[in-house]
Amino acid sequence: MLHHHSHTRPAQTEGRLIRWAPFYDTLTNILTLGHADRLRRMTIDLALLKPGESLLDVGCGTGGVTIPAKERLGPSGKAVGVDPAPEMIDVARQKAQHKGTDVDFRIGVIENLPFPDASFDVVTASLMIHHLPVHLQVKGLAEIYRVLRPGGRLLIVDMLSPNASHGRQMLTFLAMHRRLESGLEAYQTLLKDAGFQDVTQSDQHFFVIGFLRATK
Numbered sequence: 001m002l003h004h005h006s007h008t009r010p011a012q013t014e015g016r017l018i019r020w021a022p023f024y025d026t027l028t029n030i031l032t033l034g035h036a037d038r039l040r041r042m043t044i045d046l047a048l049l050k051p052g053e054s055l056l057d058v059g060c061g062t063g064g065v066t067i068p069a070k071e072r073l074g075p076s077g078k079a080v081g082v083d084p085a086p087e088m089i090d091v092a093r094q095k096a097q098h099k100g101t102d103v104d105f106r107i108g109v110i111e112n113l114p115f116p117d118a119s120f121d122v123v124t125a126s127l128m129i130h131h132l133p134v135h136l137q138v139k140g141l142a143e144i145y146r147v148l149r150p151g152g153r154l155l156i157v158d159m160l161s162p163n164a165s166h167g168r169q170m171l172t173f174l175a176m177h178r179r180l181e182s183g184l185e186a187y188q189t190l191l192k193d194a195g196f197q198d199v200t201q202s203d204q205h206f207f208v209i210g211f212l213r214a215t216k
């Protein structure tokens with residue numbers, strides 16, 4: 001059986017949940033050809049995390065970004081991860097506990113973030129925006145804008161647009177994401193519409209995964 005559903009109910013959302021959490025890290029490692037750690041390091045580097053800052057990781061899944069991010073932020077920093085799937089939150093909490101990393105993992109959704117205005121220095125959204133219908137992408141980015149402090153930054157990590165020049169690597173990811181119509185490039189407009197400034201796509205990429213950074 002593939003689904004080991006948690007006893008806790010998932011948060012209501014039109015986003016696509018992942019509930020096969022115990023297998024998620026293994027699959028990520030296969031899809032990244034064993035380089036998941038490198039993807040995570042790039043993500044944390046490009047989020048420009050500094051010790052003592054506060055981070056929100058939306059759609060945190062099993063905490064692949066949240067946990068190493070908290071290690072970078074240090075004891076004076078704060079990291080919070082939010083995901084609607086209780087199974088993901090369970091795995092993330094177990095991993096953090098095992099590593100002795102203090103991360104606040106909560107069930108929640110990007111379209112209704114349970115935090116006051118201007119409460120974070122940094123928000124990361126890794127491999128999750130493509131799980132949302134466009135209207136939730138719009139609502140979610142507005143919520144991220146709200147919870148960021150002025151001058152705070154957002155890093156989106158996601159698949160680049162399907163493009164023949166990406167060749168065979170793209171095929172592996174597209175096999176997993178048959179409905180992927182747009183990609184990272186399309187989010188630039190959404191970010192600007194949400195009021196973000198300095199919207200910049202990084203020159204760096206990891207296979208077909210790219211990085212988009214913006215400032216409030």
Ligand SMILES: C[S@@+](CC[C@H](N)C(=O)[O-])C[C@H]1O[C@@H](n2cnc3c(N)ncnc32)[C@H](O)[C@@H]1O
Nearest residue numbers: 013015016017018059060061064109110126128
């Ligand atoms: C491919 S996983 C990415 C997990 C993690 N960020 C990473 O980089 O490994 C996408 C995640 O988005 C979550 N998700 C789906 N709808 C969401 C929503 N409305 N708000 C927040 N997260 C959502 C899913 O449950 C899933 O854990």
